[in-house]
Amino acid sequence: MTAPTDTTGKGPSDYRKLEESVTLSPVANPSGLGQSEELLTINMGPHHPATHGVLRLLVTLDGEIVRDLRPLIGYLHTGIEKTCEDKPYWKVVPLVERMDYLAYYFNAMAYVHSVEELVGIEVPKRAQYLRVIHMELNRIMSHLFWFGTSCLDIGAMSLLWYSLRERETILDLFESASGQRVHTRYFQIGGVIEDIPGGGWVDRCRAFVKELPTRVAQFRDLIYANEIALQRLKGVGIVDSQRLLDLGVTGPLLRASGVEWDLRKAQPYSSYDDFEFGVPLGAVGDNFDRMAVRLAEMEESAKIIEQALDGLPEGPVIVDDRKVALPPRHELATSMEALIHHFKLVTEGFRVAPGERYSAIEGPRGELGCFVKADGSSKPARVHIRDSSFVNLQAIADMCRGGYIADLIATLAMLDPILGGIDR
């Protein structure tokens, strides 16, 4: 650590002189310098305020230096994948939403996308655009929450309130569109449940994405000049891109190390090829780049939302196939056929011919894949979510080994693990 530069012009203060006059008695084997014989293994978590959930880390310390690290997980395991096997296809959506609780639209999208490809459903264009709008709002929301809590971890408390204020606007938009702030169950197999409401929803959304770049610039101003934060970010936790690829790391973590890989660009789904947006990349792959990439991604998401609102096509918001999608409510009072379809869907659900498929989307934390296996009945024989946090967490040891324990907290925050998704 370098001494702070003297800006007053009066020379070192009395306190500084006193501090410098102190000589420490020589230590034969100072801790934190080289491999000492005595290693200390300690538990961090599962209940630790800075682990972003019930994550337990077994840390082997050599003084202040982290020599080894092992994540222990499973404290939040609720067997969602098992429960999915007991629900008809369309009733699985609210279950998978609850896995990664900051990316509920993405979880739902990964699942419905997989089922739609398995069954062969063509989603109406308006529904695809509405999905894009909500997913990108969700991406901004997830990054905002990550940003606020991560800044809290590295000592910048005020940013939590600023980022949560912006997040609140997004949650209000979700609430107006779907009735729920989190776990919205907005995406259905075949489309979305309802059109976005009139009464200024679009205007509020536009106002938000117009203001967001200003807010992100303010975030940057607050954190990029914060010496304490920069000490924990710059040059810390670097893992080269090949090692990250071997570990299966995707998303902002991979892009921060300079690999241009974004499934929205590489394998476009849900009309992502209609929009123009950039893929922010980092140069070194340290914690600072991870933060910078996510902040820039928020701005790119805002661009996508703006284009999607401009080009929002008219038309239905859910597929017109009554075998997979519920009939409109008003038809139930007049049409016997609609009533039968409604009854069949609600009691049994629709059947899917035997088959299996894995498809992936770009979640806020990387590749969010969903494997669905059908056995011919109305319930899936297997639903597996390849959660990006679960795979990314394997890189934590590589990122932290050889660094300070204080850097571990910052690196963990920049990894952005969501334990609900990891444990499922």
Add this chain to the structure above:
Amino acid sequence: MPDPTGLELLAGGLRARLGDDAVVGTAHSNDYGSIEIQPQHISAALALLRDEGYRFLSSVHGADEYPHEPRLAVHYELLDMNRPDRVAIKLRVPVDAPHVESVAPSWPTADHQEREIYDLFGVVFDGHPDLRRILMPEDYEGHPQRRDFPLGGEPVLFTHHEAEGLHYAE
């Protein structure tokens, strides 16, 4: 996803290098292709596909094919980032001898994912550096994601159950 012809070419390449009986079959539907191979060839097959450009192992997951035998399936989802293209490799092992060679030494991303399959399905990955349960408690008995494992009926360990002598294992 490879087209059906591309998938057959990949399968043909595996047959030529690993023997005719190494590939059990191929399946292709709606742009998703998978090749089922004999379990003992998994490391060699993944290494060959890595040379073909499929250098990223995006997911390893299990499935229970009950009532079909052999029941336990392991899927390896490979990705070629340059084209970009995906292909799935699948293998199946019986419940009474659920042994598969671990690919974690050459594909580090498989480490936790193989542990998860071991935990939830009971597939044993030989050569895995640290094969332990990952999601369920260490002393848990059974593999809950198997299709014959009942949903619910799990005794919840509260203190008043302790008085009744009820434990996890019962």
